[in-house]
Amino acid sequence: MKTETDTALRHVSALRRIAASILMLAGLIVGGTAQAVISGTTGVNFDLTAKEGYVSMGDGATVYIWGYALDGGNVQLPGPTLIVTEGETITVTLHNDLAEAVSITFPGQTDVTTTGADSEGYLAGEAAATGGEVTYTFTATRPGTYQYHSGSNVGLQIEMGLSGALIIKPNAMNQAYNHPSTAFHQEYLFFLQELDPHIHTAVEAGLTPNLAERRAQYWLINGRSGPDTFFDDNIPWLPTQPYGAMARTHPNETVLMRVVGAGLDVHSFHTHGANFRVLARDGRMRETIPGVSGADAGLSDFTLTVAPGQTYDATWSWRGEDLGWDIFGHAPGDPCEPSGEECDPASPIYDHGKAIPVWLPEQQFLTFGGFWSGSPFLGQEGALPVGEGGLNLDGGYFYMWHSHIEAELVNFDIAPGGMMTMMIVEAPGVPIP
Amino acid sequence: MKRVYGMAIRMVLASLALMFATGAGADVFVQCPGDTDGDGVIDDFTDPEYLAHPNAVCMSITGGDGFINMADTTVTGGARGRQLYMFGFADVTGVPPLDVIDVGTTAAEFPAPSIVVNEGEELYLTLTNVGMAYRPDLDDPHTVHWHGYADAAPVFDGLPDVSISVHMGGSLTYYYQVRGPGTYMYHCHVEATEHMQMGMLGQLYVKAAQDQLADGTNLNGFIHHDGYQYAYNDGDGSTYYDVDFPIQMSSMDPEFHDASEATQPLPFALMNDTYAMLNGRGYPESINTAELANTENGVVSQQQNALVEANAGEKVLLRISNLSITEYFTLMSPQIPMRVVGVGASQLRGTGGADLSYKTNSVNVGGGQSFDAILDTDDVAPGTYFLYTTNLNFLSNNTEERGGIMTEIVIHP
Amino acid sequence: MINFISKTVNLALASILALAFLGLEANAVEYWLSAGTTTLTMPDGEVIQMWGYGEDTDQDLSTVEGNYSVPGPELKVPAGDTTLTIHLRNDLPVPSSLMIAGQPADGTAPTYSGGRVLSFNDEAGANGGTVTYTWANVRPGTFLYTSATNPAVQVQMGLYGAMVAVLEDGPLCGPAPGGGTAYPGIIFDEDLTLLFSEIDPALHEAVAADDYGPGKAITSTVNYRPLYFLINGVAKEAGSNPIEIGSGGDRLLIRFLNAGLETAMPVIQGFYMQLVADDGFPMPFPSEQYSVMLTAGKTHDAIFSLLCDSLPEPISSTGTFAVFDRRAHRLTNNNAAGDGGMMTEFTLLDQDGESIVDICDNCLGVANPAQVDTDGDLFGNFCDTDLNNDLYADFGDVPLMVRAFIWQEEAGDFNSDGSVNFYDIARFLDLFNTTPGPSGQSNANHF
Structure with missing residues (x-):
């Protein structure tokens, strides 16, 4: 990586990361990043327009896309996350500003009716090129995580960006489904897709590429490639990629991961920090007794295979117990952490008051990550050399969630980037907006 | 000859680089309770530190570079196939600290030295960065990421962006209280795409505490006896096995390795892994039980093989994992069904205890995934059976056919 | 058509082992297959040389049959048959084999050369060699049979097909034969195979030109680049016929x-x-x-429930619906023309042509578009002369028929022409001493 070309590329990447760092820092200082709710648009009537536009990749490249825009606004990648409530009748009106017919199909919704279609696409009624309109209506019968995508010229239009997430919330608060086994504290969306920029360039030039020769070069979460995934939602310099992917929680709380396989390739999504537990696939709980047992038949794993078209709901929780040392850096006589530490100062079976059994090397032997607080302890800061760290002022524990096909952790030829984001476990008491 | 000469120059440069590192205070520092001479072997069982950590186990590894050979011997026409430059780990447990850099330099192994620990132990794993002798222009740090370690804290999670990584000439001791049994894996997480493509990955698995029960313990009707082994603390003997074999899939892009060796720009976007391997070897080297030395410096850098052998009637646990950074591989045992009892170092049980284990002939293993699968050989006639990828194009050692991800399961009478 | 069960003992072919199994005639099924070269023409006009399996119709393996297909013929093992024997003749220019x-x-035993396995089992030699395989204790389920010789090449070339064994035969509640029990507790009324495969034309061209193999232009398949994508050997093209389903009740077992x-x-x-099910295991x-x-x-294996009540229009009136690969860049025929590749459609059968699909049709085999069912027993009037609803049309129904005739009751107007007349009496006599129906509505039989 120390060749001249490479170093130059690295330099660009590094600048970008530094810029990201500064912004992250600003964001963290005001506590504004990583909303614990999923950004999107709520309601029962949605007005989408298929149109062309551009998105920005983590290496600074600009890629031409087709996407769905909300209420005639910017095209966006992914399309607007539609957040609705169980039982509602949902109407989606699609206008078409593109030069070929488009449509929307809603996998998992079994009663979609189409009105005003100009033509029949392979999977759905279409809005005609340049000005067509079509309306889809369905009842949000079953809660769950779903996706929507074009049902016309399906391979090309999915590749070009015509897809989005659909979340049907149950009437119960803070549950993914109508069963207490699906309760959560925070929820996040991980909408996984990949792009082959050569196809996009060809389409922009008016050519019709051969999809069989597709080879993806950008890997995205919520429409962004790393490190852009770390940024807040709706940042002004990514106007067509409104959704960030940074996530936050506290020890012993439960995170709901809504994972959508939206592209055309299979991804291996690894959660650093702990195993997740699958609740549901394709919007249906994994149950031993259908309709009765709740989500009790999902597996626990540290890497999730997410294939195109699938959705998964899973819970993830980090406890920080049984490490053999106290993550809070307590001395034996200190009181226990009031919020959730599994702790009895009098009992040796807990980690409370135990020191880390090894010495950490002196600074000159170490490289420090930007998200390293300088301290191994949760919620604490430690001394760092000038210019190191600095992006973790609350002393949170950062975990990378990423594709474990590491070839997907690049933005074209520049590493690192691609399909990665961070899950932050904040110290108890650190507010999560 | 010219190439050898070039190497020699680079070796000198590397030595200089290391000397500078030493000058800056290089310090091989192996932390291990009860180890009095710093070689990573517990030798004083009365040491107060050891007495405070009587379940301690220690291992000392280096991160650096080295060479391996692929299995395409029909292409090279020699005893070994194509030589590839690599980054990797080497086992230096037992090596005195003053010799660690010397022994660990250009001694990388593929896969990395296996880490096999028992539930309840405390693992003191020391990583010393010996630098890349053939790439003196590089000063990359390294880490160990115990992939799948539950409730990891960032300090020992090995992710450089959120943690600390160790420079050339330094040592970092990772501390792990060993808990959940199952099949994990480990790798360097620094510049993961590059360092893993280059070979810094290996096996890591945890044996269940249930193995250590007293003879005659009744596990809900299943009577445990000394020597019985289980993939998980199942409570009913359902994950009992007689023999276990780790089967780790991986792959390499020779153009990437050659570019790295030649200090050329690295082809990330064009990455194309054409050598697919089991335990670091393509077929038929996967069934060769000999340890193999590389053709560059003679280091025995491919110590593992993937031959599975058992006696008829035995239960064979395959600890299957994949650390390819480009490919999913579907691994098939067409004649002997697999009973998958765990994934992701977690027994296949539902939250209410429902048995989610299942039988199949093939598992699809993505990068960073693991499967614990038991072959029941009760009704299997003695003979030779096959375990291979149904992504059939990877039955290749690059341009050589009839190779790649395949091994044999030999059932003895 | 596939010949299922050996009726004769062919001494020329039967090994001692096979003889032993053939002695248990009811428990054995035997196939004669051959492997050879054929072609498939892609929708874009590209002609691809393939290797395929075909049935050896004269069952003597002595002649070249030439009827190879991709995929090969579906091999069915009926319920109760626990032993399968396959005789293979190989007309390819290289040794070949067959495994399940x-x-x-x-x-x-496996075949080796130079320390490498050539085939996972015994081979039939090139250009007319033969081999016989016998599987005892056949496991019910859905399986792929393929060449076991250099599968990276031979499976790609087309040597694959479906092998299906059912646990129990027989219709359970549907009106048509063909149903059964696939696995314990998994019943179906009808089953359907969807076999997905791909073609990388570069390998096929190389094999056809003798450019593939050690020392030749292409020496391994590692740079696999499929450009054609098939379901049941067919790449979608304009005018492709949909797959007809729904001939027998509401539980369709799809074997993927x-x-x-x-x-x-x-x-x-x-x-x-x-x-x-997964690899034939429940x-x-x-x-x-x-x-x-x-x-x-x-x-x-997946159960696809075809519940008439929940079928949206136009599917319930013989519209089509899509079956496709969501890895949608594979919906192409190696060109930019759009829809192609791994896509097809299902359409529900409507054998009597009244635009009401059979699974919704309360009277199968006769066009009764009005679907009048006066007594609401899910047997349409045209199929329902069982006026007293005892599930049999007999003398017990005569008084009710007479009453319907006199009072012009709708229940006796079988042809729904608005009056109970001599036509209806003729229909009543026609169906005398029969059960009502058949109705495609799955609950009808349970009344």
Whole structure:
């Protein structure tokens, strides 16, 4: 990586990361990043327009896309996350500003009716090129995580960006489904897709590429490639990629991961920090007794295979117990952490008051990550050399969630980037907006 | 000859680089309770530190570079196939600290030295960065990421962006209280795409505490006896096995390795892994039980093989994992069904205890995934059976056919 | 057509082992197949040389048959048959073989050369060699049979097909034969095979030109680049016929198989399925999903419930619905023309042509578009002369027929022409001493 070309590329990447760092820092200082709710648009009537536009990749490249825009606004990648409530009748009106017919199909919704279609696409009624309109209506019968995508010229239009997430919330608060086994504290969306920029360039030039020769070069979460995934939602310099992917929680709380396989390739999504537990696939709980047992038949794993078209709901929780040392850096006589530490100062079976059994090397032997607080302890800061760290002022524990096909952790030829984001476990008491 | 000469120059440069590192205070520092001479072997069982950590186990590894050979011997026409430059780990447990850099330099192994620990132990794993002798222009740090370690804290999670990584000439001791049994894996997480493509990955698995029960313990009707082994603390003997074999899939892009060796720009976007391997070897080297030395410096850098052998009637646990950074591989045992009892170092049980284990002939293993699968050989006639990828194009050692991800399961009478 | 059960003992072919099994005639099934070269023409006009299996119709393996297909013929093992014997003749220019992944070993040994396995079992020599395999204890389920010789080449070339064994035969509640029990507790009325595969034309061209192999232009298949994508050997093209389903009740068992080297993601547009089996093993808990992850060499079985009540228009009136690979860049025929590749359609059968699909039709075999069912027993009037609803049309129904005739009651107006007349009496006599129906509505038989 120390060749001249490479170093130059690295330099660009590094600048970008530094810029990201500064912004992250600003964001963290005001506590504004990583909303614990999923950004999107709520309601029962949605007005989408298929149109062309551009998105920005983590290496600074600009890629031409087709996407769905909300209420005639910017095209966006992914399309607007539609957040609705169980039982509602949902109407989606699609206008078409593109030069070929488009449509929307809603996998998992079994009663979609189409009105005003100009033509029949392979999977759905279409809005005609340049000005067509079509309306889809369905009842949000079953809660769950779903996706929507074009049902016309399906391979090309999915590749070009015509897809989005659909979340049907149950009437119960803070549950993914109508069963207490699906309760959560925070929820996040991980909408996984990949792009082959050569196809996009060809389409922009008016050519019709051969999809069989597709080879993806950008890997995205919520429409962004790393490190852009770390940024807040709706940042002004990514106007067509409104959704960030940074996530936050506290020890012993439960995170709901809504994972959508939206592209055309299979991804291996690894959660650093702990195993997740699958609740549901394709919007249906994994149950031993259908309709009765709740989500009790999902597996626990540290890497999730997410294939195109699938959705998964899973819970993830980090406890920080049984490490053999106290993550809070307590001395034996200190009181226990009031919020959730599994702790009895009098009992040796807990980690409370135990020191880390090894010495950490002196600074000159170490490289420090930007998200390293300088301290191994949760919620604490430690001394760092000038210019190191600095992006973790609350002393949170950062975990990378990423594709474990590491070839997907690049933005074209520049590493690192691609399909990665961070899950932050904040110290108890650190507010999560 | 010219190439050898070039190497020699680079070796000198590397030595200089290391000397500078030493000058800056290089310090091989192996932390291990009860180890009095710093070689990573517990030798004083009365040491107060050891007495405070009587379940301690220690291992000392280096991160650096080295060479391996692929299995395409029909292409090279020699005893070994194509030589590839690599980054990797080497086992230096037992090596005195003053010799660690010397022994660990250009001694990388593929896969990395296996880490096999028992539930309840405390693992003191020391990583010393010996630098890349053939790439003196590089000063990359390294880490160990115990992939799948539950409730990891960032300090020992090995992710450089959120943690600390160790420079050339330094040592970092990772501390792990060993808990959940199952099949994990480990790798360097620094510049993961590059360092893993280059070979810094290996096996890591945890044996269940249930193995250590007293003879005659009744596990809900299943009577445990000394020597019985289980993939998980199942409570009913359902994950009992007689023999276990780790089967780790991986792959390499020779153009990437050659570019790295030649200090050329690295082809990330064009990455194309054409050598697919089991335990670091393509077929038929996967069934060769000999340890193999590389053709560059003679280091025995491919110590593992993937031959599975058992006696008829035995239960064979395959600890299957994949650390390819480009490919999913579907691994098939067409004649002997697999009973998958765990994934992701977690027994296949539902939250209410429902048995989610299942039988199949093939598992699809993505990068960073693991499967614990038991072959029941009760009704299997003695003979030779096959375990291979149904992504059939990877039955290749690059341009050589009839190779790649395949091994044999030999059932003895 | 496939010949299922040996009626004669062919001494020329039967090994001692086979003889022993043939002695238990009811428990054995035997196939004669041959492997050879054929071609497939892609929708874009590209002619691809393939290797395929065909049935050896004269069952003597002595002549070249030439009827090779891709995929090969579906091999069915009827319920109760626990031994399968396959005789293979190889007309390819290289040695070849046949294995069934998921079935126990076939009793032959692997073939080696130079420390490498050439075939996972015994081979038939090139240009007319023969071999016989016998599988005892055949396991019910859905399986892929393929060449066991250099599969990276021979499976790609087209040597694959489906092998299906059912646990129990027989219709359970549907009106048509063909149903059965696939796995313990998994019953179906009708089954259907969807076999996914791919073609990388570069290998086929190289093989055809003798450019593939050690020392030749292409020496391994590592740079696999499939450009054509097939379901049941067909790449979608304009005018392709949809697959007809729904001939027998409401539980369709779909047997998904992937003979390709990449993962496929089959989706049935607008419906969920119950995934019930994996490589021919029942899953511990069926999984409700709309997509099936079908990795290379994998088989999955799914129950697709065709409930008339929940069928949207136009599917209930013989419209089509899509079945496709959600890895949608594979919906192409190696060009930019759009829809192609791994896509097809289902349409529900309407055998009497009244635009009411059979599974909704309360009287099968006769066009009764009005679907009048006066007594609401799900047997349409035209099929229902059982006026007293005792599930048999006999003398007990005569007084009611007479009353219907006199009072012009709708229940006796079988042809729905508005009056009970001599036509209806003729129909009553026609159906005398029969059960009502057949009705395609699955609950009808339970009344």
